[in-house]
Amino acid sequence: MALLSRERVGNNDLEGKWECIGCGGFGKVYKTKYKTLGVDVAIKLGCHSTGSITMENSLYEEARVMEQASFNFVLRVYGIYEGCPPGTEMAWQEGIVMEFMERGSIHTLLVNLSGPPPWPLAFRLAHQVALGMNFLHLNDLVHQDLKPSNVLLDDGFNAKLADFGLSRVSTSALKCDEEKTELIGGTDKYMPPEAFNPHYKPVRSFDIYSYGILLWSIFSGKEPYPEANANALLKIRIPKGDRPLVEELEKKQVDGLKALVELMIKCWDEESSKRPLSSEIIRHTEKVSLKYKERIPNAIHEVLNKLDPQTSSHDSQPSEASSFTSVTPGQSMSVDVVDHLEFATETSVSVGPKVLTEKEKAKFVDDKMSVIVQDAAAIKAIADELNSKGMVHKESYSTILRKEKDQDKVREIYDGPLRSGGDEVKAAFYDALKNHEPMLMKRLEG
Template identity: 50%
Template sequence: MALPSHKAKLIEDESLEDWQLIGSGGFGQVYKARYKTLKIDVAIKLSRYCEGSIRDEALQREASHLVKADSPFVLQVFGLYQGCPPDMGSDMQMGIVMEFMERGTLRSLLQLCRPPWPLAFRLAHQVALGMNFLHEIAHLLHTDLKPSNVLLDQSLNAKLADFGLSNSSTDTTVLEGGTLAYTAPEAFAETYQPVPAYDIYSYGILLWSILTGKEPYPDANTSRVELWTAGQNKRPPCDEINRIQADGISELADLMVKCWDREPSNRPPFIDCLDVTECVYSRHKNGIRDAVNQVLMKLESGNNHLPSYATAPSSLSQPPAARSNDTVDYPNFARSEDASTMDSVDPVKLRIEDKGKFVDTQRAKLIQLTSMVMPIIDDLGNMVHPEAYSRIEAKTTDQEKMRELYKTLRSGGLKVKAAFYDALCKNEPLLLENLSKVHS
């Protein structure tokens, strides 16, 4: 087997043990295994196809790009695997041996909650750091930047992954991969050649996802998204972002709009994006420890067992051309159902007295774990006096905001507590479900 020009070490069966299947997709499977000589857990991405196939060439290309892109904000690769994994017969398999990221993907995190602002701003900055390294130092294009290709370590630091679609910035190969919602409008043209501006557009959409905690264009088909983005120059709605009052939001929103500009030449390079993301994150660094701990506690409170590593199919997973580069989204920390589908937190089924009692008895945990504080307050409307709103908004951490909010809840009586419970149901469905189980 010929190794890439940026050679990755060949790792064979005798170096690996304790194989465990943790995910699968159109390309093949992802396993967790123990790398015996390094005494660490690794992730192994295997191709479904035999050596010499198109998919094996893609694995080799991805490994070479990962080796070339040696950055703290890019997933580390240890080598190329060749062997016969347990329970897979005697056919020779190929794969990439990569560092194992304990906290899964940004997509998994966004399914659970919108990150507290210090963490959201750090994620935006770290992704920009990784992308700037790819463009400026490694001279690589990613061409598939999306939440499921941003992996998270134990402390929720972000690293870029899945370079199977990447092209050298000097390569003239026509773009063959990507995910529709993050695809630049110019890429719908049959003769499109990938350039750095494509990644910058994807980063703009990714910023929107981080700031809103949502997927763009949910349930839309290929032709409709192409019509919206390329034909009508539409982008995901910004009404929610414009209502957010957090320090730095307006700056990131302005950057987001510049990144998804219809004209590729108007999009700022990542080195200019970093001027904005670094400035915003620097103003929130003091809150990052609380933000990370808050999310980790939320993850742990909702998962008392090894999480599932299955990939959830999306109607937007098929890009404009014939593409089949499915990505394993590991781990899937949380269900993404709307609160209306969760019987245990259906506000209609509880009496107003029960809602008030829940808000009182769960005060400490709600103060500690609630991250969507300002959206909840917005839903309360005129139940929160403007002066109280200003005091809450001025607090620097979500915990401080919640403590201040509880002063309003105590003075507002049962009606306000019940409205707060309903707002929790809308904005924090998973948290409310978990606490409701304990409360019951």
């Protein structure tokens, strides 16, 4: 039987507008409709055309891994796109055709809610991610980049592992003469201490560590190490034993949370041999998630009330007296939320009750640039984010980093990538400011 990843999908198989829903160092992701199957799909295009053998091989390898990992909690691949994307100025492209996830990612959800999801949903997400990871490990695969933005959510907020660009066969499943010496990829905040060694080869314990940090993000609703934006600093601190703080989680009186916090701490143990296996993890997460199974519909309903308040009646709003910080099965819950959709939606962000379009974000940046130049302090982190999304050329990025003062760095970004990239790059700059300068943005937004 032919592999799905060999299935060619052309423009004749698709219909409707191509809508850009995400971008990164890999290129861009578009949403369109797969006419043959009658469903919406996401198409991940690389940075280069098929003239690049490296890019082509990378696409085929990622599609192959995704297909090998076909499972309920792993993103499904439909085939390889070939053609010139309609409505764009791009030349001939190849890309991966994947299922489209309506609710973005866990990262999207945490930002939308300005905090963690209701505990029943948080515990189900923890279990579903563990199930996906366990399936990969059973198939001798290491994901190598588990983090909130790489766990996508369907319309029912079920989790599926995505972004297999770094995935590979675990070296623990290879013979010695088969071991590869590839560069280790990943995201520093979610990488285990041993992975910062240039001679390290990825094994399953890499994912276990990342899963522990991912659990912390889900339960806290935060990004780990917010004060350490420089990757160089993380490469020093993580091997020395720094981990996200757990005191606040330990104070919460939530049935089942203590057990999962203990599991989380075991997952990020400094010694990889002491980390639990994925088969052990799913036993713990299943036990807790089952306690809250009957509360899932109510939890999702409350989240939807917050994400889409205009579609909910006054009577369906959760009680202001309820709280996520102390809950046991059967209790009601509530959450504060700010809409900020970065994937599977139009490029927009909520500022109070108003949603800004890409053009409005760009205008905001232009209008407030004089203040941003003077007051922005996390500009290195912002430049890193733009660079990771492919919004800054290598030469421009190096020029920005060479500037000694933050004000000069901001001016260099504005006069270079922002001016040449237009509204799209300015909107990305706006989003980066929201991520790394929340207090400054709150003041600028009045």
